[in-house]
Amino acid sequence: MEFFGYERPDGSVGVRNHVAVISSGRCANEMAVMIASAVQGVVPIIHTHPCVRLKDDNERALRTLAGIGSNPNVAAAIVIGVGCENPPPAQIAEEIVKSKKPVEALAIMGSNGFQEVLDKGLTTARRMVAEASQMQRKPFPLSHLALGVKCGASNATSGISGNAVTGQVFDRLIAEGGTAIFSETTEVIGATHLLAKRAVNKDVARRLEQMVARMEARIKATGEDIRGSQPTRGNIAGGLTTIEEKSLGAFAKTGTSPLQGVLEYAEKPRGKGLFFMDGTAMTGELIGGEAAAGIQIHIYNLGGGLTSSFRCLPGWAGGLPMLPEIVIVSNPSRPRDSQEKECYDIYADTIIEGKETVDQVADRFFKEIIATASGKPTKQEMRSGYRELLVLYTTGPIL
Amino acid sequence: MKRAMRINPDDNTATALNDLKAGESISLVSKSGPVGEMTTRQAVPFGHKIAVVDIKKGAKILKYGEVIGLATQPISKGEHVHTHNVESALLPGAKEAR
Numbered sequence: 001m002e003f004f005g006y007e008r009p010d011g012s013v014g015v016r017n018h019v020a021v022i023s024s025g026r027c028a029n030e031m032a033v034m035i036a037s038a039v040q041g042v043v044p045i046i047h048t049h050p051c052v053r054l055k056d057d058n059e060r061a062l063r064t065l066a067g068i069g070s071n072p073n074v075a076a077a078i079v080i081g082v083g084c085e086n087p088p089p090a091q092i093a094e095e096i097v098k099s100k101k102p103v104e105a106l107a108i109m110g111s112n113g114f115q116e117v118l119d120k121g122l123t124t125a126r127r128m129v130a131e132a133s134q135m136q137r138k139p140f141p142l143s144h145l146a147l148g149v150k151c152g153a154s155n156a157t158s159g160i161s162g163n164a165v166t167g168q169v170f171d172r173l174i175a176e177g178g179t180a181i182f183s184e185t186t187e188v189i190g191a192t193h194l195l196a197k198r199a200v201n202k203d204v205a206r207r208l209e210q211m212v213a214r215m216e217a218r219i220k221a222t223g224e225d226i227r228g229s230q231p232t233r234g235n236i237a238g239g240l241t242t243i244e245e246k247s248l249g250a251f252a253k254t255g256t257s258p259l260q261g262v263l264e265y266a267e268k269p270r271g272k273g274l275f276f277m278d279g280t281a282m283t284g285e286l287i288g289g290e291a292a293a294g295i296q297i298h299i300y301n302l303g304g305g306l307t308s309s310f311r312c313l314p315g316w317a318g319g320l321p322m323l324p325e326i327v328i329v330s331n332p333s334r335p336r337d338s339q340e341k342e343c344y345d346i347y348a349d350t351i352i353e354g355k356e357t358v359d360q361v362a363d364r365f366f367k368e369i370i371a372t373a374s375g376k377p378t379k380q381e382m383r384s385g386y387r388e389l390l391v392l393y394t395t396g397p398i399l
Numbered sequence: 400m401k402r403a404m405r406i407n408p409d410d411n412t413a414t415a416l417n418d419l420k421a422g423e424s425i426s427l428v429s430k431s432g433p434v435g436e437m438t439t440r441q442a443v444p445f446g447h448k449i450a451v452v453d454i455k456k457g458a459k460i461l462k463y464g465e466v467i468g469l470a471t472q473p474i475s476k477g478e479h480v481h482t483h484n485v486e487s488a489l490l491p492g493a494k495e496a497r
Contacts, residue, residue, distance in 0.1 A: 157446055159463070160404050160414050164430060190489065194465065239414070239447035241460075241480070242487040245467035252463060352416050354402055358430035 001176060003145065003373035004137035005296075006075065009100035013144040014072035015296040015373040017135060018043045018322045019128040021078045021121065022065055024092055025051055025085030029389075031114075032080055035121045041129040043321035045069075047288075047390040051085050054396040061392050062087040064266040066095030067292025068390075069103065073322045075132035076102035078124055080117070083109030102128060137375065143177030143272065145373055148290030149253055150183070150283050151301040158303040159249025161351040161358070162330030166301050168362035169369065170274065171255035179272045181263070181293055182254050183279035183286050185215040190227050191247030195276070199259045207262040211278050218395065253301055265393045266292035284391040291323050297372055302329040302344070319388050324378045326368060345372075345379050400426045403449055405434065407464030412448040412480050414462070419443040427451065440477035448480040460485050 005013040022045040023032040029046040036044035045068055049061045069077040069092065077096050081089040093105035104124050106117050149166055151158060170180040188195055192212045199205035219226055230243045240246045260273035266289045269275045277293060279286045287298055298320075319325060330348035341347075346365050350356035372378055403413035405427050413427055419439045427435045443449045448462065454474040459466045468485040478484075 160406055160416075164406065168430075236482060239444065239481070241448070241482050241485050242468040242489070244465070244487060244489055245462060248463045248465050248467060354416070354428075357428070357432050 001142050001370065002139045003142065003370050004375065005140050005144065005373060006072070006135050007138060007140075008072050008075075010070075010098075012072035012099070012294065013140045013296075014075065015145075015375070016073040016322060016324065017041075017075045017132050018073060019076050019078070019125060019132055020045050020069060020074045020322055021080060021125065022069055022092065023047070024065065024079055024081030024087060024089040025049055027085070028081040028089075031118060031121065034118060035078070035080070035125050038122055039125040039129055041132065042125050044387075045320070045322070045390060047392055049085075049392050050398060052399040053086070053394065054399070057392075057394045057396050058086045060265060060394070062092060062095065063264075064288050064292045064390075064392055066092050067266050067268065067294070068288065068320070068322065069093075069096035070099040070101070071291055071294055071296070071322060073296055073324075074101070075135065076128040078104050078106060078121055078128070080106045080121055081108075083107030102131065141177065142173060142370070145173060145297070145369075146179035146181065146269075146293075146295045147173060147297050147299055147369070148181045148183075148287070148293075148295035149299040149301060150286050151250065151253055151303070152283065157331045157352055158301070159245075159252045161348050161361075162301045162303060162328050163249060163253035164358045165328065165330070165346075165348050165351070165361045165365055166253040166299055167255035168358065169255075169299075169365050170253070171257055172362070172366055173369075174255070174257045174273055177272055179269060179275065179295075180254070180257075181269065181275045181277050181290050181295055183277040183289065184250075184281050185212055185278050186219075186226070186281055187247065187250050188212045188276075189216050189219075190230060190243045194244060194247055195251060195259065198257075200261075204259060204261055208259070208276060211262055211276075215278070263293060265289040268293050279393060282391060284388055285393050287320050287323065287325075288390045289393060291320050295323070297369060298323050298325040300325055300327045302327060303331050319380055320390060321387055324372050325380050326365075326372055326378055327380065328365065343379060400424065400436075402426045402428050403443075403451075404428050404430075405451055406430065406462060408434075409464050410461045411450060411452050411454055411458075412460060412462050412467075413451050415443045415445055415447055415449060418445045419449065438477055440475060441479045443479045450474045450476050450478050450480050452476050454480075459488075 021032040032044040036042045079089040089105040096103040196205040257274040263277040327344045328346040401417040405413040
């Protein structure tokens with residue numbers, strides 16, 4: 001099987017062909033948005049990273065912003081800033097240029113001022129969009145695809161409907177030589193061995209254990225212990241009996257493939273297959289890390305409880321404008337009005353209702369992924385307007 | 400007919416896809432379709448588990464083809480499987496502590 005994508009100079013394949021304007025620090029967000037709104041085909045990557053953070057967080061910010069610029073869905077990138085940020089625009093651009101795509105760094109410091117940088121940004125953006133427009137989609141095997149996943153609004157049906165479907169889709173993509181990344185370190189606490197036993201070797205299992213222990217130590221340092229609080233009362237009322245059952249239901253979305261490696265947040269996988277990435281349960285944060293790792297499509301897997309009440313609003317889904325997100329909702333928890341029926345890409349309610357099997361929905365979902373990879377816009381991409389800020393994963397205080 | 404999903408063929412539990420009453424005849428389904436029928440002995444709410452075979456005290460409770468806990472008492476086929484007759488194999492005693 002194959003999809004139609006854009007070949008990049010480093011051999012990766014994009015499913016979109018955006019020019020990205022990346023602000024290097026929060027002070028530059030407005031400039032990035034001004035350029036992106038003035039030139040069609042340009043997307044802004046804006047976030048809240050300040051210059052007052054510690055080394056680990058600054059390095060992670062660099063890895064994330066440079067990774068998003070290097071993502072195959074980005075044809076060319078402009079990094080824009082004041083110049084005093086950490087990381088500064090030039091440093092982010094130096095990393096992106098390793099992917100051999102066109103990239104420009106623009107800073108107000110050392111220039112004749114804001115207007116000059118803005119004008120330069122607009123001119124560069126128009127040129128980059130014109131150049132990107134000449135690229136053509138070509139067929140590529142599915143081994144060039146990488147998916148990321150997040151689940152939300154989980155309930156007792158998640159493990160047997162949406163997560164089961166996503167797990168089958170992951171297995172199918174990996175069987176075709178592709179890659180899948182999942183995250184949420186906090187979800188693994190208390191059930192590390194259930195995931196570690198899927199590791200390809202002892203080294204990967206040990207790294208997973210260390211990563212989970214590190215997250216747990218961070219939580220304990222605040223005086224809280226989240227062990228023993230799982231499953232929650234709400235989970236038990238919903239039918240989940242033990243922490244193993246809850247964790248296995250969550251892991252169901254990763255399928256049955258062996259775990260090839262463990263990644264730091266925003267780290268690129270070496271090789272293909274299934275990878276775990278350090279991260280939290282916050283969607284806007286997790287998506288940034290997975291995008292920086294190079295996924296071209298994100299799967300948002302909704303149990304269908306509370307979150308679907310938000311309907312089409314992209315805020316909760318943490319939408320990153322260069323990353324198509326396919327939303328699957330799987331629980332017919334309450335009657336949907338006509339608009340809500342138009343919000344999501346895949347409805348898997350049919351499994352609970354007895355109208356379709358897990359296999360049938362997985363087939364439908366897999367076809368949708370290939371269509372999306374070949375250019376079909378997702379429901380979220382078809383809605384314009386509000387975009388959520390990228391949230392960067394941080395572990396230290398703001399100074 | 401009401402349904403329950405046995406996710407892995409090795410599982411000794413199935414998850415109710417409807418609210419099940421005691422003494423009801425239900426259909427068991429896999430990921431690929433119907434695989435058989437059985438009768439409930441107790442009410443099992445939507446999303447909760449039902450035993451699809453007799454389970455001995457101390458035996459492993461299986462869902463997703465994996466161990467999700469241990470039986471704290473004998474469980475008959477058709478009975479509700481939950482915190483009253485299962486405890487974590489990872490964190491025994493967690494139930495009492497809660």
